[in-house]
Amino acid sequence: MARFWVCAVAAVFSLAFLILHSCYCGPPMFRNFVFVNRWTTEKPLYRLDLDWPKYSEMFTGTPFCVAVDSPNGLVYVAQRGDNIPKMLVLSEDGHLLRAWNYTVDTPHGMFAASTPYEQTVWITDVGSDFMMLWLHGESGTGPTHFNIPHSVTLDSTGRVWVADRGNKRIQMFDKVTGEWLGMWDDCFTEEGPSSVRFTADGKYVFFAQLNLSRLSFVAAPPAGSVGRCSVVSTIQLADQVSPHLVDVDRKTGAIYVAEIGAKQVQKYVPLSSSSSSLGS
Template sequence: MARVWVCVGGAVFFLSCLVLHACYSGSLVSRTFAFYIPWRKEDTLFRLDLGWPKYSEYFTGSTFSVAVDSVNGLVYVAQRGDNIPKVLVFTEDGYFLRAWNYTVDTPHGVFVSSTPYEQSVWITDVGSGAYGHTVKKYNSLGDLVQVLGTPGKKGTGLNPLQFDNPAEVYVDGTGEIYIVDGDGGLNNRLVKLSQDFMILWLHGENGTGPAKFNIPHSVTLDSVGRVWVADRGNKRLQVFDKDTGEWLGAWDTCFTEEGPSAVRLTADGKYLIVAQLKLSRLSVLVAPPSGDIGDCSVVSTIQLADQVLPHLLEVDKKTGAVYVAEIGAKQVQKYVPWHSRPPAFGRGFK
């Protein structure tokens, strides 16, 4: 009986600490939305940073995507809503810096291409206004630099390039551009563009077979030259050769309940992190070495509360932190590698 009361007392103390932390660092609801549930203790790879951001009230809309400028330590959040800033900029420590709302209608995906000489913010816009159905490039202050697509006109054309609900864009270190076009629109395709926006290769057919898509929703690259696409409607990840566009295989056994809505590599390249929207779940998969991709293997999961709805995510290549945009909870949460140095008491589990 004494052991029972000891356990109860410990649980009450732990919950009290969480409540006190939430009172001093932001909303209780937003700070306790996610709970980490590893499969095995040795597979605990990430933990929630309760201290990010410092103040959650800056999230005033539905947070659809997040991007990281690892060079400058900045985090960009794209959100939707009426009469609110569409892009928020934070430091990696969680301090709000600025917001902008220029020529952005309905953002879906956001990506930052950053070098010591240039920082570019790419946004896929699925709105029906004058800038809708385009992929846009901005500088770090929000000034529009380039528009890809036919503004305000959706369709399947390639010359001129026309998008229909483009979901996400990824720009690699050489400046080449990968776009998944088809978040429920007419198109279901993966397009690769050169630095000067010429089409290098594409896969553009709706279907369930190899190199066909049903709502391609997220795209990323690994270190050995493979392109990974979250083929959400087909409940699988598809993999392509970066240079030739050759189909290399697919993973579907890990997604029997729901398809992936986001995919990224961890900073060390050892794992793939995948979001499943309606399940409110993040899964960590073993990244295959070069060669045959083999079969998918889940090593741990992060189970969020119901209706959190993780949509898109990003990884800080310098610190290894994972940022998750949650459209249900209307917030972005940050996870840090388990063995990172924790801060002083009262600052969260960073």
């Protein structure tokens, strides 16, 4: 019995040494893996789909944004770089369907507004002239003011959510009247959000933080309430992955993340999914 306890104690100390060594001396991805899985008490909601895309070499530039065309099962990726296709169109299972290198100069954001009968994608191009169609607010730090408004989305109750990146907050407005409804800033002491979206079931608001390489999930408040920004789950990416903009497949619930540091787009699927492509 004494020999058993000696071996058990030795094993515990060996494991502790391995964890500490990995945290401070190991490669960046393993450091993040150890911290997230050993210390967090959050409930994981998503897992990385290791089979998407089929060939990561298709990303020949820096993917700045991604948009999901749920009705047609398509994923659009816009990337920056010289002498490369600026637009890639992939299938839900990760196959490259087509690409083009015209009409787009320096893409920044993108939104798919397709129907089963017509495919439409809107792209913000910071390298070309543009015409302003709608404006709300002004530069500043007060309510309704913005400093690098970087992403916008709508919820099912008619609220507009804006990732006010420079002011380290998310602001909410009424879609019809433009009335300011409130803001979240207590989740952003380290860094502002670069992107904001809702999960397909509408249960969570989630946002990306570029320099922290993190996705955070917050329970969505009910209609008539802004609530508090209390993170219930996170996806901690490897160091310097830098998630820029994200999008959601409204049909499958999958989340796609455009990573400008890693120069790739990754797909995360809900843990409730029965897909055989789920990875750890």
